[in-house]
Amino acid sequence: MSKTLFDKVWDAHVVRKIEGGPDVLFIDRHLIHEVTSPVAFLGLKSRGIKVLYPERTFATADHNTPTINQHLPVSDPLSANQLKALETNSNEYGISHWGLGHQKNGIVHVVGPEYGITQPGSTIVCGDSHTSTHGAFGAIAFGIGTSEVEMVLSTQCIMQPKPKKMRINVTGSLGRGVTPKDVALFIISKLTTSGATGYFVEYAGEVFEKMSMEGRMTVCNLSIEMGARGGMIAPDETTINYVKGREFSPKGEAWDRAMEYWKTLKTDEDAVFDKELTFDGSSIEPMITYGTNPGMGMGISNPIPDAEQVEGGVATYEKSLKYMGFSEGQTMVGKKVDYVFVGSCTNGRIEDFRAFASIVKGKKKAENVTAWLVPGSHIVEAQIKEEGLLDIFNEAGFTLRQPGCSACLAMNDDKIPAGKYAVSTSNRNFEGRQGPGARTMLASPLVAAAAAVTGVVTDPRTLIQ
């Protein structure tokens, strides 16, 4: 019977089918961090259970970590406790721990792929919604809750109902200044934040075939923002070239065996999806959000839509615009910007900093803008320095911070003050996500760069040479 890519990976991991209930899935890799794991370890301790496969579990600290002066003790007591708990639990249960200051430390969804922990055809979970990132490699990857973290630590399995399948095709080519982030924000704006609820999405078409692994990770990362359980892209030569030679990638005969399996990981010609959508890549503009959910996005040259044009209720829509201080019919171009944040598991990779540098090179940071450039890992930080991007940033008046989740969420010192406007390359613009009262506009690193040098929302196409 013809199968989709999703079916192939799912079926290869079913340990047991429960009649009329969920499947029991084997999990190849379990990523943990300081926020969702402490309670799970407490559960294990209270029941006297061990971690079944510590070698399949990897711990990194990211949410609570400061992004400056990482050599100093963490000043916030809650964050310090969380980080200590991750270290103690990892050591006690024999789990690799990449804590603050460790050379491999970084955002969980950045370091996983960098070290070859993320592999095609595997199942990956983490107590974080944006685990969908790893689907870029043709893996089934999804976020889980704290009780499920405990379940996976103790059994290396999880009970999951099989989601429905959706394929989203983006055909043709992207225009100048249009990045993978714009593709994802465009799709979410069309589907809304609940349009893929109950589905696992496969992305297909020329736009994704031509996309780098960094770009594919950005797209899959944002799958969760349209309600999908996850997103995935069939592995190809781009994927194999990325995975080859990384620390935890298979070697020798194991690599050859893995390649045989990975070659089978594509959707069969006549496989059936529960839903299929197709968009024309050339119709996508650089995107920006104007409201308080990632579905409230639009092409940067468009006016903010009227309430009647959008789904979700007029009252909610008006409340959202009021929070942002915007009105229907206004254009975003020219709006004041106070903060620019480049980073997160969505856009904290080397390609994102190259894009940022391509705009700010030879220009100066706008005086009214505070800019936080935060690499997703030490590898990204080192690449930024090796490629001379740091020199470009410094000459333009920018500095580089140290790896971490930073202003993606208000759980560390990098918070946007109340009422201030931030152009952010992260993934969520909910009320208070970047700090109580903070006003977030989600966008690509190119849009962020254009705002950083002009001090206002600017179409990056006007600055591309």
Ligand code: SF4
């Ligand atoms: S960068 Fe943001 S979304 Fe990604 S893991 Fe950190 S907090 Fe979660």
